[in-house]
Amino acid sequence: MAHQVNPESFGFLVTDVYRLMRVAMDRAIAEAGIGVTPGEARTLVHAARAGTVRQNVLAERMGVEAMTLSGYIDRLEARGLVRRVNDPSDRRAKLVELTDAADDVLKSIGEVGTQMREKAAGVLSEDEWGHMLGQLKVVRDNLAALSQKPGTGRTKERL
Structure with a gap:
């Protein structure tokens, strides 16, 4: 029995666009000389979108494991781009927030993103x-x- 799927269905198209855009962005971020890895760039952008957010929530929104995100945040924190602060509502939880130093890096990431969107369009x-x-x-x-x-x-x- 032949199995039939529609490779042009919504789910496949969205998945393909996401995968191809991520590969292109990762390559462009790496080549741009911004000073962050593609994973760190994604972390900064998601943190900017979320505002001050619990680290576990940020990991969930990014679709990465908590330990993967922790490594990104460790490196970003060492560069002074983010900081972890105690969550006043739960002493066990950490909040992630951007520092002012992240603004220039986010601007550079945004410029790369604009170029990618123009190419994608x-x-x-x-x-x-x-x-x-x-x-x-x-x-x-x-x-x-x-x-x-x-x-x-x-x-x-x-x-």
Whole structure:
């Protein structure tokens, strides 16, 4: 019996785009001479998006193991780009926050990201790119609603 799958389905397309974009960004970050590894760059960007956040939550949002993230944060902290602080609501937990020194590195990462998005967009106009992003946000929000905890009215972490 022949197994049939659609290699152009939504899930495959999103996975392929993510994988290819990550490879391209990792290469570009490594070549840009920013002074951080691709993993450290991802950590900075996710920390900037999240604001001051528990280390375990940041690991979950990034889709990495806590120990992997801990290594990234150790190196970023040694460079003065992030700091760990005690969580006032749980003495066992650590919060990760960016320092002012991270601003220039984040700016450089953003410039690399802009170049990658322009290459990824190819012949798509700005309007077409914006429309696609809007549609992806709708899909993300629909999927986030599916992860709502029954009976609480509260949603889990946003995708």
